[in-house]
Every structure is written in structure tokens, then in C-alpha cells.
Amino acid sequence: MHRIDSRDKKKLFRHEWVKFALFSLLIMILPVLFEGGYLLNVFIFVGIHTLLAVALNLLLGYAGQISLGQAAFFGLGAFASGILTATYGQNPWLMMVVVAAAVGLLAFAIGFPILKLKGHYLAMATLGFGIIVYIIFNEAVELTGGPSGFSGIPNLTVGGITFDSDFKNYYLIWGVTLVTILLSLNLVNSRIGRGLRAIHDSEVAARVMGVNVRLMKVQIFALSAVISSVAGSLYAHTMTFVSPTSFGFNFSVELVTMVIIGGLGSIYGSFLGAALLTLLPEFLRAFQDYDIVVYGFLLVFMTMFMPGGLVRGIPSLVQNLRARIGGGASDA
Amino acid sequence: MKRIVTLAAVLVTLFVATTVMAADPVRIGALFAVTGPASFLGEPEKNTLEMLVKEANAKGGIGGHKVELVVYDTQGDVTKAVQLANKLIKNDKVSVIVGPSTTGETMAVIPVAEKEKVPLISCAAGIKITDPVKKWVFKTPANDHVAAEKILIQATKLKQKNLAIITVSDGFGSSGREQLKALAGEKGFKIVADEVYGPKDTDMTAQLTKIKAAKPDAIICWGTNPGPAIIARNIKQLGMKVPLYMSHGVASKKFIELAGADAAEGIMLPAGRLTVYDKLQKNDPQVKLLRDYDQAYKKAYGVEASTFGGYAYDAFLLITGALKKGSNPEQIRDSLEQTKKLVSISGVFTMSPADHNGLDLSAFEMIRVAKGDWELVK
Numbered sequence: 062m063h064r065i066d067s068r069d070k071k072k073l074f075r076h077e078w079v080k081f082a083l084f085s086l087l088i089m090i091l092p093v094l095f096e097g098g099y100l101l102n103v104f105i106f107v108g109i110h111t112l113l114a115v116a117l118n119l120l121l122g123y124a125g126q127i128s129l130g131q132a133a134f135f136g137l138g139a140f141a142s143g144i145l146t147a148t149y150g151q152n153p154w155l156m157m158v159v160v161a162a163a164v165g166l167l168a169f170a171i172g173f174p175i176l177k178l179k180g181h182y183l184a185m186a187t188l189g190f191g192i193i194v195y196i197i198f199n200e201a202v203e204l205t206g207g208p209s210g211f212s213g214i215p216n217l218t219v220g221g222i223t224f225d226s227d228f229k230n231y232y233l234i235w236g237v238t239l240v241t242i243l244l245s246l247n248l249v250n251s252r253i254g255r256g257l258r259a260i261h262d263s264e265v266a267a268r269v270m271g272v273n274v275r276l277m278k279v280q281i282f283a284l285s286a287v288i289s290s291v292a293g294s295l296y297a298h299t300m301t302f303v304s305p306t307s308f309g310f311n312f313s314v315e316l317v318t319m320v321i322i323g324g325l326g327s328i329y330g331s332f333l334g335a336a337l338l339t340l341l342p343e344f345l346r347a348f349q350d351y352d353i354v355v356y357g358f359l360l361v362f363m364t365m366f367m368p369g370g371l372v373r374g375i376p377s378l379v380q381n382l383r384a385r386i387g388g389g390a391s392d393a
Numbered sequence: 394m395k396r397i398v399t400l401a402a403v404l405v406t407l408f409v410a411t412t413v414m415a416a417d418p419v420r421i422g423a424l425f426a427v428t429g430p431a432s433f434l435g436e437p438e439k440n441t442l443e444m445l446v447k448e449a450n451a452k453g454g455i456g457g458h459k460v461e462l463v464v465y466d467t468q469g470d471v472t473k474a475v476q477l478a479n480k481l482i483k484n485d486k487v488s489v490i491v492g493p494s495t496t497g498e499t500m501a502v503i504p505v506a507e508k509e510k511v512p513l514i515s516c517a518a519g520i521k522i523t524d525p526v527k528k529w530v531f532k533t534p535a536n537d538h539v540a541a542e543k544i545l546i547q548a549t550k551l552k553q554k555n556l557a558i559i560t561v562s563d564g565f566g567s568s569g570r571e572q573l574k575a576l577a578g579e580k581g582f583k584i585v586a587d588e589v590y591g592p593k594d595t596d597m598t599a600q601l602t603k604i605k606a607a608k609p610d611a612i613i614c615w616g617t618n619p620g621p622a623i624i625a626r627n628i629k630q631l632g633m634k635v636p637l638y639m640s641h642g643v644a645s646k647k648f649i650e651l652a653g654a655d656a657a658e659g660i661m662l663p664a665g666r667l668t669v670y671d672k673l674q675k676n677d678p679q680v681k682l683l684r685d686y687d688q689a690y691k692k693a694y695g696v697e698a699s700t701f702g703g704y705a706y707d708a709f710l711l712i713t714g715a716l717k718k719g720s721n722p723e724q725i726r727d728s729l730e731q732t733k734k735l736v737s738i739s740g741v742f743t744m745s746p747a748d749h750n751g752l753d754l755s756a757f758e759m760i761r762v763a764k765g766d767w768e769l770v771k
Contacts, residue, residue, distance in 0.1 A: 098483050098484055099476065099479040099480040099482075099483040099484050102475075102476055102479040102480075102483075103476050103479075106472060106476065199562055200562060200589070202567055202570075202571075207562075207564075207567040208497065208562060208563045208564040208566070208567050209496040209497050209500065209519050209521065209564035209567060209568055210471065210496075210497040210500050210501065210564075212500045212501075212503070212521075225508075227479070300471075300472070300475060300501060301504050302471065302475075302500055302501040302503075302504065303471075304471045304497040304500070304501065306469065306470065306471060306497065307470070307471055307472055342473075343476075343480075346465070353428065
């Protein structure tokens with residue numbers, strides 16, 4: 062095995078910090094470019110989707126366990142937060158934590174039997190879970206408002222500030238997202254992260270190396286559910302309205318697409334994937350009725366020519382181009 | 394480091410400046426579910442509005458203003474609807490928004506319209522949209538409870554006491570179910586069976602067998618195509634002789650086609666006048682407008698006009714009326730609220746500060762299927 066000596070490690074560590082600082086800075090100054098336009102609003106959803114994509118990437122990209130039920134955790138967070146604050150008048154911040162803990166426990170409980178499965182069977186089990194939760198959202202009309210949705214969810218407040226504008230919500234959501242990204246980076250570069258990657262490559266080998274495979278898979282599944290639930294709570298308080306259709310099977314698939322397009326096993330890749338899939342439809346509106354065709358074509362194109370996702374595909378594309386353009390000059 | 398540079402490059406290219414145009418003419422924004430599961434609503438709405446704007450501009454616009462229409466497809470998704478409502482208001486600077494097509498999307502967009510102070514004329518039927526009244530929110534389809542009441546009045550006439558209801562599990566069905574149960578209780582009916590089916594179900598025999606066992610005097614089905622057509626056929630297959638009511642959600646020839654003239658025979662439902670305009674009395678104030686709409690729509694798109702497209706037509710007429718008194722959002726809102734006796738597709742609108750829908754029981758006619766066609770129920 063390759064050994065990283067302490068100097069390399071320090072360099073790596075510093076490198077990560079610089080990257081993260083630049084990324085945060087970029088996110089923090091973005092709103093200046095939007096001048097209060099609607100793109101600011103779209104970027105709030107990029108933030109929420111990044112949160113969800115990072116959560117799924119920990120599970121899918123690092124531990125190699127697929128989940129087609131992520132939208133259910135997102136929805137549980139959104140509906141539970143909405144109902145507890147709007148119907149029962151509880152404190153939104155407290156509820157966000159309580160709900161996230163409850164969703165985490167739920168994931169932990171179902172994780173033990175479900176994560177024994179592999180491949181297609183795991184996909185099917187998580188898919189089934191997602192569908193069950195979706196049906197509950199739809200049918201528990203007295204509680205969730207059923208298919209026509211649940212409205213009247215309060216905005217979050219802290220001290221005297223109410224998060225009721227796009228501008229404030231942008232910083233609220235990106236604040237949470239950046240913290241999550243930082244924690245996730247830390248996690249994947251730790252002993253746990255290496256354990257997860259070992260599970261990804263070979264569960265038997267991981268077990269031989271002393272990784273508690275079963276527990277670790279369930280833990281990361283629960284963590285991913287907790288992050289998704291927090292994203293759901295934030296979504297509910299930002300939108301002030303939730304409807305079951307936002308948490309269906311389609312959205313789970315969209316999340317998997319985000320992670321794969323962005324790059325499996327890359328936290329920043331999750332951001333790229335989330336940003337691309339959220340923003341692309343907006344820019345494709347120029348194609349009017351054909352936007353869906355172009356959208357589909359682009360996705361197919363990207364998966365064919367950038368199988369490692371945007372995060373690896375773009376740099377290699379740039380390199381290729383540079384080599385082709387500057388090829389003659391650098392040879393000389 | 395290289396990654397950061399590429400990251401930045403991607404982001405910069407993503408922010409291609411969006412076009413900003415001069416706002417001299419009146420800009421109308423529209424949010425319709427043109428694709429996705431609610432496309433049967435969104436598509437005729439979009440077609441109708443585009444047709445009307447073209448017509449109006451050919452005649453020199455409304456009250457001197459040229460009309461610019463910006464239509465976005467929400468795909469029936471609430472998150473997209475909210476984003477696009479923001480886009481219409483902040484980037485396209487529209488003075489009024491028509492849509493969204495479904496109750497869920499409308500409920501999601503309401504906070505945006507209220508906050509940004511732009512009038513919203515929804516094309517969705519849910520009663521929650523205008524009850525309680527919101528300052529900036531109007532809607533054109535009649536409330537679901539008006540249709541439910543129409544059915545129950547007919548049931549009273551026919552002395553049907555015990556009712557079975559079967560509703561679809563989407564926004565339309567759950568709203569209908571709620572209204573039917575509340576009204577039936579008030580009017581002294583007994584609901585002996587309350588069944589639900591999924592929008593994509595292909596066989597409702599199980600629910601109907603349960604209903605059969607409950608021995609109702611009549612069945613009320615609340616849904617949009619194709620579910621109700623399947624129910625009509627299943628009832629026929631089960632040999633049930635119980636009278637069947639449908640909602641206004643299937644008030645088009647398509648329903649008779651899907652169910653088959655045989656299975657549809659005798660089914661009664663409340664419908665907007667557009668469905669039966671050729672059978673109305675000649676002096677009915679709406680007849681001319683309805684005929685014109687149907688013919689113009691057939692000419693432009695080659696298919697029959699639908700009640701759903703009519704919702705967008707109503708919104709356009711409301712805006713046309715409102716524009717005479719000024720074209721900023723505030724003025725439009727105020728004049729929308731003062732709309733009096735506006736003859737339109739869904740009915741005759743009379744708005745007030747306490748009523749932002751403005752339609753009453755007369756918005757619907759009770760009709761019956763007879764030999765593959767509609768007839769008025771007297």
C-alpha cells in the first residue's frame with residue numbers, strides 16, 4: 062500500500078483548505094452577480110440539491126451502496142418540519158434537529174436489513190421504501206394535505222432576522238451546505254473515508270482489514286438520511302409550501318443522476334452535478350419546445366464522453382484541447 | 394488548483410446574462426404544466442392563450458398596448474413553478490401571471506405573488522386558492538364544491554339517499570373527496586362507501602366490488618381521464634345497475650370515446666357550458682363566445698376546444714377588461730377585483746374583495762350521456 066508521509070499529508074491538507082476557502086468565497090460573492098434576479102432563487106435550490114447530492118455521494122460514491130429512496134428522506138424532513146411548525150407551532154430550529162435525528166434513527170433501523178442486499182436488490186429495496194413513503198405523503202390527507210400539498214409553513218428566524226427573502230435564504234442554505242461540505246471532506250479524508258472506499262472496492266477485503274463493514278454501511282446510510290432530512294427542513298421553510306410530487310421516484314433518480322454526472326466519489330463533483338442539473342433546464346428554455354430533447358442529449362453525451370463525471374471530465378477535456386492547440390509549440 | 398480554475402470557468406459561462414427588454418408594452422406571464430402528468434391541462438391552456446394574444450395583437454393590442462406573452466412550462470413540478478414565477482417577475486418583469494395549471498403549484502406560487510405584489514390568475518380549481526381570499530390571487534375555474542353541489546342537487550331530485558364515492562388520489566380527486574364528504578353531511582346524505590384509486594390504475598374492480606356490497610343508491614366518481622372511463626367500463630362488466638355520476642373533470646367527448654358509448658350511457662355530470670354550447674338556448678349570453686372559441690381553436694390546432702383551455706381564455710378576458718384602467722400590477726389587481734358580469738367561457742364573472750373567483754352554481758350545467766353524445770338534464 063502507498064504510504065503518505067507526514068509532509069505530503071500536510072501539503073494535502075493545506076491544499077484541501079485552499080480549495081475549500083476559494084470555493085466558499087466564490088459562493089459568498091455569487092449573489093452580487095445576480096443583482097436580485099431570479100437566478101439567485103435558482104441558486105438556493107442548487108444549494109439544497111448540493112446538500113442532497115453530497116449526502117448521496119457519501120453513500121453511492123464512497124461506500125458504493127446505491128439508494129433510490131433519497132427523496133423519501135428529503136420528503137420526511139420537509140413534511141415533518143412543515144407539519145410540526147405550522148400545525149403544532151413548535152420551534153423550527155429545534156424541530157429541524159429532532160426531525161433529522163428521527164429520520165436518522167429510521168434509516169439506521171431499516172439500514173440493517175436493507176444494506177445486507179447488494180446491487181439491483183439494494184436498488185429495489187430502497188426504491189420500495191421511497192414509494193411507500195411517497196404513498197403515505199399522498200394518502201395521509203389530514204396530516205400532509207395530500208396531493209394538493211401543505212402550505213403555511215413559517216420562515217426560519219434567528220434573533221430579529223426572518224429568512225424571508227431570496228438573499229437571506231441564499232446565505233442560510235449555502236451556510237449549511239458549506240459546513241456540510243467541509244464536514245464531508247473531513248470525513249472522506251479520515252479513517253472512516255478510507256474504510257468506506259475499501260468497502261466500495263471489496264467488502265471481503267475491507268473486513269479482512271478490520272473494517273466493521275455492516276455497521277459502517279448502516280452508519281453512512283443514516284448520515285446520508287440525516288443530511289437529506291436537514292435539506293428537506295430547509296426546503297420546507299424556504300418554499301413555505303410542500304407537495305408530495307416533489308419527493309417521488311423521479312426526484313430520487315434525478316439525485317442519482319446529479320451524483321453520477323458530477324463525479325462519483327467527489328464532493329465538489331456533487332456540487333457540479335447539482336448545479337448543472339438545476340441550471341441546465343433554465344438555460345435550455347431558449348430551445349423552447351425542444352428543451353427536453355437537448356437536455357436528454359446533453360446528459361447522454363456527458364455520460365458517454367465523461368464517464369468519470371464533470372469533475373474529472375472537464376480537466377481532461379481542457380488538457381486534450383491544450384495539447385491539440387499548443388501541441389506543436391511545446392514540442393519544439 | 395486546476396480544478397478550481399475549471400470550476401470558476403464553468404460558473405462564469407453559466408451566467409450568460411439573461412436578456413432584459415424594454416417594458417413598454419404589457420407583458421403577461423404564464424405558467425402552465427405543458428408537459429408532465431398534468432399536460433392535459435397545460436397544453437390547451439398554453440395554446441388558447443397564445444392564440445388569443447396573437448389575435449389581440451393583430452387587432453392592434455389591448456387598449457393600445459401591444460401584448461407580449463411569456464409562457465414557461467412548469468412540468469407540473471412545484472419547485473419549478475416557484476422558480477419560474479420568480480423568473481417571470483424579476484427577469485421578464487410581467488405585470489400579471491396566468492396559471493399555474495394545478496392546485497399544488499398554485500399554492501406554492503401564492504407566497505411569491507403576494508410578496509412581489511403581482512396579480513396571479515390561477516387556472517386550478519382547488520377551493521384553497523381563493524378561500525381565504527388573498528389580495529393578489531384570483532382564479533378562473535369554478536370551485537370544486539360548486540360541481541359537487543350540482544351533483545348532490547340532482548341526487549336529491551332523484552331521491553338518492555345512500556351514496557358511494559370513488560375518487561382519484563391526486564389534487565383534483567382529494568379536493569373533490571373533501572367537498573363531497575362535507576356537503577353530503579350538510580345535506581343529509583349518507584356516504585356508504587368511500588373508495589380511492591391511483592391515477593395510473595388500470596382496473597378498479599376491487600373498489601367497485603366493495604361499493605357493490607355497500608348497496609348505494611348512486612355512485613359518484615371524481616377524477617380525470619382515463620380513470621373514470623375505466624370505472625364506467627368496470628361497472629358495466631360487474632353488471633351493476635347503480636346510477637353513476639362523474640365530475641366535471643371528464644367533461645369532454647374524449648371520455649365517451651374512452652369508456653365506449655355503451656358503458657357511458659346514462660352517466661350524469663356537471664359540465665361547463667363549452668361542452669354543450671350547441672344545445673343551449675339561443676338567447677344564452679355565452680353561446681356566441683363559446684362557439685367562436687371552439688371554432689377558432691379547431692381552426693388553429695385541429696382539435697376541439699376543452700374546458701381547461703377555457704380557464705386560460707377566462708383569464709385573458711379578465712386581463713383585457715382590467716387593462717382598460719391601467720397596466721401596472723397594482724392597477725390590474727384593483728380592476729380585476731371590480732370585474733362585474735363579465736361573460737366568459739366558464740361562466741359569468743362577478744368579483745368582489747370577498748370573492749376572487751366570482752362564479753356561482755350557474756357555471757355548470759348538469760348533462761347526461763345519451764347515444765354517444767351529451768344531452769342536457771332537465
